[in-house]
Amino acid sequence: xxxxxxxxxxxxxxxxxxxxxxxxxxxxxxxxxxxxxxxxxxxxxxxxxxxxxxxxxxxxxxxxxxxxxxxxxxxxxxxxxxxxxxxxxxxxxxxxxxxxxxxxxxxxxxxxxxxxxxxxxxxxxxxxxxxxxxxxxxxxxxxxxxxxxxxxxxxxxxxxxxxxxxxxxxxxxxxxxxxxxxxxxxxxxxxxxxxxxxxxxxxxxxxxxxxxxxxxxxxxxxxxxxxxxxxxxxxxxxxxxxxxxxxxxxxxxxxxxxxxxxxxxxxxxxxxxxxxxxxxxxxxxxxxxxxxxxxxxxxxxxxxxxxxxxxxxxxxxxxxxxxxxxxxxxxxxxxxxxxxxxxxxxxxxxxxxxxxxxxxxxxxxxxxxxxxxxxxxxxxxxxxxxxxxxxxxxxxxxxxxx
Amino acid sequence: xxxxxxxxxxxxxxxxxxxxxxxxxxxxxxxxxxxxxxxxxxxxxxxxxxxxxxxxxxxxxxxxxxxxxxxxxxxxxxxxxxxxxxxxxxxxxxxxxxxxxxxxxxxxxxxxxxxxxxxxxxxxxxxxxxxxxxxxxxxxxxxxxxxxxxxxxxxxxxxxxxxxxxxxxxxxxxxxxxxxxxxxxxxxxxxxxxxxxxxxxxxxxxxxxxxxxxxxxxxxxxxxxxxxxxxxxxxxxxxxxxxxxxxxxxxxxxxxxxxxxxxxxxxxxxxxxxxxxxxxxxxxxxxxxxxxxxxxxxxxxxxxxxxxxxxxxxxxxxxxxxxxxxxxxxxxxxxxxxxx
Numbered sequence: 001x002x003x004x005x006x007x008x009x010x011x012x013x014x015x016x017x018x019x020x021x022x023x024x025x026x027x028x029x030x031x032x033x034x035x036x037x038x039x040x041x042x043x044x045x046x047x048x049x050x051x052x053x054x055x056x057x058x059x060x061x062x063x064x065x066x067x068x069x070x071x072x073x074x075x076x077x078x079x080x081x082x083x084x085x086x087x088x089x090x091x092x093x094x095x096x097x098x099x100x101x102x103x104x105x106x107x108x109x110x111x112x113x114x115x116x117x118x119x120x121x122x123x124x125x126x127x128x129x130x131x132x133x134x135x136x137x138x139x140x141x142x143x144x145x146x147x148x149x150x151x152x153x154x155x156x157x158x159x160x161x162x163x164x165x166x167x168x169x170x171x172x173x174x175x176x177x178x179x180x181x182x183x184x185x186x187x188x189x190x191x192x193x194x195x196x197x198x199x200x201x202x203x204x205x206x207x208x209x210x211x212x213x214x215x216x217x218x219x220x221x222x223x224x225x226x227x228x229x230x231x232x233x234x235x236x237x238x239x240x241x242x243x244x245x246x247x248x249x250x251x252x253x254x255x256x257x258x259x260x261x262x263x264x265x266x267x268x269x270x271x272x273x274x275x276x277x278x279x280x281x282x283x284x285x286x287x288x289x290x291x292x293x294x295x296x297x298x299x300x301x302x303x304x305x306x307x308x309x310x311x312x313x314x315x316x317x318x319x320x321x322x323x324x325x326x327x328x329x330x331x332x333x334x335x336x337x338x339x340x341x342x343x344x345x346x347x348x349x350x351x352x353x354x355x356x357x358x359x360x361x362x363x364x365x366x367x368x369x370x371x372x373x374x375x376x377x378x379x380x381x382x383x384x385x386x387x388x389x390x391x392x393x394x395x396x397x398x399x400x401x402x
Numbered sequence: 403x404x405x406x407x408x409x410x411x412x413x414x415x416x417x418x419x420x421x422x423x424x425x426x427x428x429x430x431x432x433x434x435x436x437x438x439x440x441x442x443x444x445x446x447x448x449x450x451x452x453x454x455x456x457x458x459x460x461x462x463x464x465x466x467x468x469x470x471x472x473x474x475x476x477x478x479x480x481x482x483x484x485x486x487x488x489x490x491x492x493x494x495x496x497x498x499x500x501x502x503x504x505x506x507x508x509x510x511x512x513x514x515x516x517x518x519x520x521x522x523x524x525x526x527x528x529x530x531x532x533x534x535x536x537x538x539x540x541x542x543x544x545x546x547x548x549x550x551x552x553x554x555x556x557x558x559x560x561x562x563x564x565x566x567x568x569x570x571x572x573x574x575x576x577x578x579x580x581x582x583x584x585x586x587x588x589x590x591x592x593x594x595x596x597x598x599x600x601x602x603x604x605x606x607x608x609x610x611x612x613x614x615x616x617x618x619x620x621x622x623x624x625x626x627x628x629x630x631x632x633x634x635x636x637x638x639x640x641x642x643x644x645x646x647x648x649x650x651x652x653x654x655x656x657x658x659x660x661x662x663x664x665x666x667x668x669x670x671x672x673x674x675x676x677x678x679x680x681x682x683x684x685x686x687x688x689x690x691x692x693x694x695x696x697x698x699x700x701x702x703x704x705x706x707x708x709x710x711x712x713x714x715x716x717x718x719x720x721x722x723x724x725x726x727x728x729x730x731x732x733x734x735x736x737x738x739x740x741x742x
Contacts, residue, residue: 065557096633103519106511107528110609113602114535117546124549178446181439193443200450202724204663206691207713211453213698214460214706235453238446268435289537296539299665299695324541328666331545346542357537361530 041084049077074105121347128152128337128344135348140310144335153345155311156326159226160349162315163305163322164295166230171237172287179245179283180271194246200239208235209300217304226315229305229322233294241290248282249275281363288360292353298324323349454717461711463704472711478676478693480701480708487712489676493593493688494716497668498661500597500682505605506654512605513612517619518638529613536606544667547599552590552671555598559589559683574684591673593687599667604657611656611731615649616642648734655727659720665691690716 053073078098085094127148128134134152142151178197182190212232216222252275260270276283306319307329321329323345330342465472467483475486516528559574566572574588619642627637643650668689674696675686694709701709 065554067554068557068561071558092633092636096635099635099638100519103511103515106508107515107520110508110512110535110605111528111531114531114538116550117538117542117602120546120550121542124545174442174446177439177442181443184439185436185443189440189447190443193447196447196450198728199721199725200453202659202663202717202720203453204665204691204713204716204720206663206665206694207457207717208453210694210698210709210713211456214710215456218706235449239450242446266429266432266435268431271435292537296537296541298539298541299691302666302695303698324539324666327541327545328670331548331670343545346539346545349539350542353537353539354534357534 037088041081045077045081045084048080049073052076052080078102118350121343121350125340125343125345125347128340129347134341134344138309138311139341142309144333144338146337148337148340151341153323153326153341153348155308156321156323156345157348158311158313159305159320159326160295160322160352162226162313163230163233163301163320164291166227166315167234167237167294168287168291170230170234171241171290175238175241175287175290176245176276176283178242179249180275182242182246183249183275184267184271197239197242197246201243203236203239205236205297206299206303208232209303211235212300213303223317224304224306224319225317226305226312226320229301229320230315232300232304233297236297236300237290237294240293241286244286244289245279245283248279248286251282252278284363285360288356288363292356292360295322295356296324296349296353297322298328301325302328323352457710457714457717460707461714462707464707464711467704473715476676476678478697478708480705485708487690487715489678490688490690490693490712491715491719492678492680493672494662494690494719496593496680496682497597497600497664497687497689498658500594501600501604501661502654502658504598504601505608505657508601509605509608509653509657510612510650513609513616514638514642516613517616518634518642532606532609532613535602536610540603540664540667541670543599543602544670547595547602547667548670551598552595555595556589559592559594563589563683571680571682573681575681588685589683591671591685591687593672593679593682593684596668596671596687596689597661597682599671600661600664603664603667604661607660608653608657611649611653612646615646615653615731615734619645646734648730652727652729652731652734655723655730659723659727662716662720662723663691664689665695668692669695 050073053069053076056072057069078101081101082094082098085097089097122129131148131152133149135157136154137150137152138155139151139153140155178193182194182197209232212228212235216228216231217224222228256274256278257270260274261267265273301322302325305321305325307325308319308321312318312320327342327345327349330345331339333339333342464480464485468475468486472486474488475484476489477484477486478490479485512528512532516525516532520528562572563574567574623641623645624637627641632640669692672687672689672692673685674688674692676688679687690712694713697705698709
């Protein structure tokens with residue numbers, strides 16, 4: 001569209017502004033900076049704590065063990081640091097410095113624990129993970145004593161995908177519509193549903209499994225199957241997705257809803273064309289986080305799908321196994337190769353969860369209503385198009401505005 | 403200076419300031435929309451109620467048989483009519499207590515570190531990593547606990563037992579802490595180790611709630627404390643912690659609710675036993691969910707009913723804990739906009 005046409009049109013209607021780069025943000029001043037004597041104090045306290053601990057361990061007292069070493073060194077570090085700081089600083093500053101170290105170290109401990117979990121599982125599973133047959137074969141003809149070049153967990157991977165896909169089919173439509181209900185309905189029943197859903201997030205997963213086990217398998221006499229497992233997982237996932245989708249929908253700006261209403265849209269059109277598209281990335285995130293929870297469920301699957309070593313692609317009959325359950329069953333074996341397979345299954349599961357998690361991060365990074373560059377370009381083109389259309393209609397009717 | 407009373411628009415008119423009632427009579431589309439969403443709400447409600455009611459109904463035969471002694475019996479022999487949740491519930495509570503006690507300082511410290519101490523560029527990464535911790539499947543934590551943590555923690559168990567063994571819950575039967583060569587097996591598979599693993603799952607849940615609350619501390623109060631010459635810790639102590647009290651309590655209880663229901667990590671670590679075991683460092687323990695996972699297969703109709711009763715009791719406890727948590731969070735100053 002030429003600029004001349006555009007300027008003629010803009011006289012009549014307000015166009016959404018072209019996205020411009022934000023103003024250069026003000027430079028933020030750094031208020032807390034480490035001075036040289038701070039670093040020297042920390043370093044000195046560190047060296048002296050480690051030396052003292054080394055002296056204590058093995059020389060002066062019969063203490064031993066890496067874990068104990070770290071703890072003793074840490075406590076000594078805090079004490080020595082506080083003593084050094086108190087030579088020059090006032091009491092509140094010393095307390096502040098010590099608390100700073102404590103807060104930092106609690107974050108470091110948490111991240112260290114996470115890192116050991118990830119690295120440990122991958123290292124222990126590596127002997128199994130490095131063979132390609134681990135991903136393409138099942139365990140039906142492989143015994144616990146067979147080497148890792150035979151057999152794999154393809155049946156568990158397929159089982160995980162089937163069970164998760166089925167539970168997605170069950171939960172997503174229901175959860176999203178129910179979250180819309182919670183937000184759009186002003187009735188008292190919506191409050192009741194919200195309370196019950198909140199209550200059900202407290203349901204221990206094993207009870208969801210026990211429920212399906214008794215109803216589906218004992219009362220209705222169906223087989224243990226992938227379907228039963230996905231029902232149990234759905235009961236787990238449903239309240240989780242509803243609750244987070246409910247929160248996301250509540251964040252949709254009221255102005256958008258009111259604008260749609262002011263333009264005469266019925267409520268269902270407001271929801272379909274305004275509320276849901278606005279909250280799309282948030283809803284995707286809540287679904288993905290629900291999946292990340294459901295994909296790792298072991299207890300309900302243990303009760304409802306049983307364990308099998310063979311590939312089973314039919315969710316309606318015969319036992320089916322998913323990755324967490326396979327890991328759980330395999331590590332119970334005394335054979336090192338079988339344990340490696342179990343860790344391999346756990347590592348595969350963790351990689352799946354990681355992928356899902358980063359997908360959720362990428363999709364859910366934006367606030368509701370905040371558009372990506374491509375989306376806002378598309379919106380601009382769309383509304384120019386609308387404007388032309390409206391202009392054209394006006395011309396036809398001969399009521400051209402001045 | 404004269405005092406000025408500012409009347410709101412409505413007060414001047416003498417009409418009360420309440421929003422007008424809106425009436426909207428929808429068309430056919432809206433009626434269908436209402437029907438659809440209403441049905442889905444009803445469906446979700448009925449599924450959820452069905453689970454609860456079904457558990458209760460199925461648990462009735464077992465509860466009727468034992469009556470009140472269900473709460474006080476430690477044994478689990480449904481075939482002989484001798485069963486109760488005293489031992490397993492005690493085990494569940496002890497594991498959850500260890501988990502929360504271990505996770506609370508770490509999660510609070512991490513939440514404060516993220517909101518107050520960490521440099522700006524690090525914050526988003528840390529938030530993502532804590533969320534990631536919450537997404538790691540429990541079986542992975544279980545494997546880590548059983549194969550890595552257990553071996554490293556025994557030294558600490560021994561140390562606690564040696565120096566604090568005179569406190570009843572830290573004493574261990576058959577242990578000789580004074581001899582470094584004594585068998586380590588008395589310390590394995592204990593409630594303490596299971597609790598530490600569950601702490602890994604509880605910590606991110608607590609941390610997310612607390613971080614949410616701490617990040618809502620009003621900047622005015624925060625800067626006011628700094629302007630009065632407070633150090634960072636001084637500000638945290640007098641502004642952030644009191645402001646976030648509801649979130650801290652609520653977040654810890656939310657974590658407690660998760661810890662009570664954890665199955666697979668506990669199952670991987672403890673060796674089940676059915677007596678009232680207060681000694682958290684001692685080998686063996688139990689929890690309601692581990693009991694269900696271990697026994698569901700060998701049970702006949704009545705045994706299942708007994709398991710249902712145990713599950714019902716567990717559900718009742720987690721329900722109370724979770725609702726108390728939401729109540730604390732909603733009641734706190736910061737709770738209005740937090741979603742936990």
